[in-house]
Amino acid sequence: xxxxxxxxxxxxxxxxxxxxxxxxxxxxxxxxxxxxxxxxxxxxxxxxxxxxxxxxxxxxxxxxxxxxxxxxxxxxxxxxxxxxxxxxxxxxxxxxxxxxxxxxxxxxxxxxxxxxxxxxxxxxxxxxxxxxxxxxxxxxxxxxxxxxxxxxxxxxxxxxxxxxxxxxxxxxxxxxxxxxxxxxxxxxxxxxxxxxxxxxxxxxxxxxxxxxxxxxxxxxxxxxxxxxxxxxxxxxxxxxxxxxxxxxxxxx
Amino acid sequence: xxxxxxxxxxxxxxxxxxxxxxxxxxxxxxxxxxxxxxxxxxxxxxxxxxxxxxxxxxxxxxxxxx
Numbered sequence: 163x164x165x166x167x168x169x170x171x172x173x174x175x176x177x178x179x180x181x182x183x184x185x186x187x188x189x190x191x192x193x194x195x196x197x198x199x200x201x202x203x204x205x206x207x208x209x210x211x212x213x214x215x216x217x218x219x220x221x222x223x224x225x226x227x228x229x230x231x232x233x234x235x236x237x238x239x240x241x242x243x244x245x246x247x248x249x250x251x252x253x254x255x256x257x258x259x260x261x262x263x264x265x266x267x268x269x270x271x272x273x274x275x276x277x278x279x280x281x282x283x284x285x286x287x288x289x290x291x292x293x294x295x296x297x298x299x300x301x302x303x304x305x306x307x308x309x310x311x312x313x314x315x316x317x318x319x320x321x322x323x324x325x326x327x328x329x330x331x332x333x334x335x336x337x338x339x340x341x342x343x344x345x346x347x348x349x350x351x352x353x354x355x356x357x358x359x360x361x362x363x364x365x366x367x368x369x370x371x372x373x374x375x376x377x378x379x380x381x382x383x384x385x386x387x388x389x390x391x392x393x394x395x396x397x398x399x400x401x402x403x404x405x406x407x408x409x410x411x412x413x414x
Numbered sequence: 415x416x417x418x419x420x421x422x423x424x425x426x427x428x429x430x431x432x433x434x435x436x437x438x439x440x441x442x443x444x445x446x447x448x449x450x451x452x453x454x455x456x457x458x459x460x461x462x463x464x465x466x467x468x469x470x471x472x473x474x475x476x477x478x479x480x
């Protein structure tokens with residue numbers, strides 16, 4: 163692992179964090195997860211009789227992928243804190259992807275409830291990875307209350323609209339001293355590459371893969387996109403110029 | 415007594431515990447978590463945590479999501 167992703171002291175060889183939502187079935191999900199090369203993947207917490215145990219945990223265990231429980235569906239800090247505590251009990255992990263959304267139409271994070279929940283969970287010993295708006299001020303506040311990473315959106319969950327405000331993502335990256343994970347809005351591989359070129363440490367996506375026509379192939383594309391973007395970021399791109407600059411020697 | 419289990423009323427014996435609810439749901443003992451009236455009940459206390467009439471039990475597990 164020559165360029166690991168490090169979150170809260172833990173190393174990951176892959177910079178692609180996957181979600182499990184939206185896949186047609188577990189067999190499709192399994193092929194996509196393997197093709198993505200991911201080592202960390204989100205799951206949701208739901209009532210036992212509603213979903214009846216989907217076998218997703220067994221799948222992740224078999225593939226050696228660390229489950230990252232989320233608090234999807236929570237609207238208030240109190241709901242999110244309880245869900246995180248239940249996830250810790252069920253999955254024996256104190257890592258949580260903290261989601262507190264404001265409404266069903268946008269699924270945008272509620273910044274007030276999010277910061278409140280983050281503070282409570284850090285206090286309670288959790289490793290908190292908050293899904294946040296692409297707001298540089300809020301990202302910094304989340305880091306200051308002790309979050310182990312910040313995960314700004316590129317655009318709303320499931321829209322595939324890519325990164326609507328690249329400058330905000332750059333602002334967040336430039337001031338963060340914890341990893342920045344681009345979470346939500348990725349539509350295709352070039353979006354994932356752009357996130358990494360902007361300086362993000364990792365990309366989290368689900369829908370772009372699980373609802374693609376060929377999820378396995380799109381997972382491979384995302385893996386390549388993340389790798390390409392990371393390499394380009396480390397390589398350092400050329401400055402943008404207004405006028406052309408010849409790349410061949412002058413004609414004598 | 416009547417107890418609310420995952421939002422559905424169930425008739426349970428007066429001696430019912432959290433563990434009995436898990437048995438009735440056919441829930442495995444791993445990969446699940448239980449809240450009783452909004453508070454997490456740690457796994458080690460499931461078999462000896464009694465239920466009261468009218469209480470609300472939530473049994474959660476991990477599903478595909480996110």
